[in-house]
Amino acid sequence: MSLSFRESVARAVGVDHVRDDDASRAAYAADALGQAHLPDLVVIPATAGEIANVARLCTEHRVPLVVRGAGTGYTGGAVPTRGGVVLSLERMNRILEIDEVNLLAVVEPNVINADLQRAVERVGLFYPPDPASLESSSIGGNVAECAGGPRAFKYGTTKRYVLALEAVLPTGEIVRTGSKAVKNVVGYDLSQLLVGSEGTLAIITRVTLRLIPKPSVRATLAATFSDVRQAVDAVTGLIGRRVVPAAIELVDGESLRAVEAYLGRSVVPPGASAMVIVECDGGEAAVGAENRLVEEACRAAGAMEIRRSASEAEREDLWSVRRQLSLALRATGLLKINHDVVVPRGRIPQLLDAVTELARVYRLRVASFGHAGDGNIHVNLMVDKEDADELKRARAAERQLFERVVALEGSISGEHGIGFAKAPYLSIELSEEEIALMKRVKTAFDPAGILNPGKIFP
């Protein structure tokens, strides 16, 4: 990285917003799992125009450019694995507009998801995507990764809410995709192409999001089962009853035990080895009717215990088991190798069988939980990081897990993306021709290949 490059970047964004001291470089090196590589330079722009200038310089000088939102990803999307510039969007964090007539919001990329949710809910509107990281992850990052969350079952993931984007191409052009109209079929849908592109195609500088009316009532139910198969039967049963809850979450026995160890108290009856949490929302009458069908499905599947929320506090309590999961698993001291595989929801039993078999064959502890309604199960291989053999067995198991998932017509990632962590496995799901096509699309956006190099593609 030449001196003239650094000077030009400093001119583009102001010297105060360019850093290359060790502490700054370290602060912008890692993702949420601690996967890290030091950038050479941290650049903190305030406008799309500044970003355009930085991007143009990076293309000219062939310097890797990695965009960083809140750094809450799991697959290393924000990690500058080849050094170069990390472009942090932290100064672009304003909600620019909440339009109650047209039911939309316009935000800068680093608005935190939960802040947007609270702001729109204050005026009776609703932004459904709710990744577990919602209190810390940014909308720009959510768009770049196509974040999901429990409510995706009923409401879909981030992609369903992106109406329009402003983005900077790696060659420095500022483009706008989509419009404020809810329908738009003018040219290719580049908004949807950018959603989930993991910072490899363009730098998202403004997001226009569709909002919906806030559901007036929500009610949560948690059912425990002695066997995870019964829990899956309950999910199948409620979908068969044509109920569409906002969320259907599944927690397995290993995960429940980790939460109990973490909290130091029991959260389920003795002998329980699975829990299903179902939340219905909408108008009062509809929620009541749906809740009865959910309860019926849980009882028919052999639920040990069913708890219902009668208040917002009780609702929070029912959700707390689910919310504590990631912390509880990390508190085991084991390395949590987290995979967000997804299968057609009717094939969760086959997926869980495959996981059980892999755990046995490779002698691994596995904790599974997640979005059962979507068939999107977080399979966590719990590994002693000091045990080289166990780590090796885990790596072998994960490749087999991905192969099984693809054989079940699912996908190796439903939420977290590929980043660099899953790039070696891309060809399990995609053919050589499909990968070649995606690379040509990448080149159409980024001819010099400077934007987030080493991500997605093996």
Place this chain on the structure above:
Amino acid sequence: MSLSFRESVARAVGVDHVRDDDASRAAYAADALGQAHLPDLVVIPATAGEIANVARLCTEHRVPLVVRGAGTGYTGGAVPTRGGVVLSLERMNRILEIDEVNLLAVVEPNVINADLQRAVERVGLFYPPDPASLESSSIGGNVAECAGGPRAFKYGTTKRYVLALEAVLPTGEIVRTGSKAVKNVVGYDLSQLLVGSEGTLAIITRVTLRLIPKPSVRATLAATFSDVRQAVDAVTGLIGRRVVPAAIELVDGESLRAVEAYLGRSVVPPGASAMVIVECDGGEAAVGAENRLVEEACRAAGAMEIRRSASEAEREDLWSVRRQLSLALRATGLLKINHDVVVPRGRIPQLLDAVTELARVYRLRVASFGHAGDGNIHVNLMVDKEDADELKRARAAERQLFERVVALEGSISGEHGIGFAKAPYLSIELSEEEIALMKRVKTAFDPAGILNPGKIFP
């Protein structure tokens, strides 16, 4: 087109499925508005493998290749404006799978929309996209154009339902995008890129669609108003009450009069010059509650008359005015220049003002109707096709209409696409850089530029 090319194509699909007689060429020349150009060759393949061979030959020989579904488009997407091969998908019309557990359907591209709807409704499921052409248009065409329809207000357009595609690249590779899982963030979302790409990127040979449970109840209400502004107020009022009907349709006075002339009877009270049709669906209690709010909004806006459906027959009757519109306008004998402009829904009053002004300035009759909930209004310039001056005035007016729509942060097409009919206007909405980017994406799929040349881009 060389003899050897024709022979190779005949070998690829069988001689019985290649035609170049005048009658066949004429039968595959036009779209729904009669915009036509003769192809040199009509090819009717049965499998993706056959299509791959034909595509490869067209790329090798630089022969234009235009895919044709049911030919119901309005912007000439299926018209072979540069001759070459028309590839009709009519033999690929099977519903391959309706999966009640995973709520999805797998179909070949030429399944007719309404046939799929009926098939899935028989098992209690629902495929929402309902373009006016639903009895004749194909799912492949719906995907290629991203078809909408009245129910898009609540349920979204075709794109929301496409889970996975199989498609043939113009260079002959068969690719698969997405998966049967409802979430998938592996690589770029090429499914969504192909949706609405108007047959310019790839040939869609198989479609996997997400389904939802069929709403148990639906109820329709039609309100008439003496002024179209009141009708728009009613729409704004019901959205302000946070109701989410399945459909909110608006019909203006010119359109109502055309329907009355066509049917030879009055359909609205004397003095009525606008109608709003609102359909709510869902559970019984929810529909009742929503209906009351809709009625309240219509009354508050000054409705002259409100009619409610108490039976399915009455519901059909209320919808008949809307359904007769296109036929009624065509029966005037005038040329119907149909534009499906779209604005953020709160700006419909400004759009209607602009239309009124254009009609006055250019001395044109204009009939407007459409999907008010989406801000997607079909603005029909009604022109005497023998009157060269009127035609010229209409062309001037349409350019100004598009400019006004874009100034209102809307889009020049919400449903029909660009094809060749709107290609000259693309740059009103998209910048030079955005068009250049889209062309690079096109080249990533179609390096020789043989697939539907002359469409979308000016």
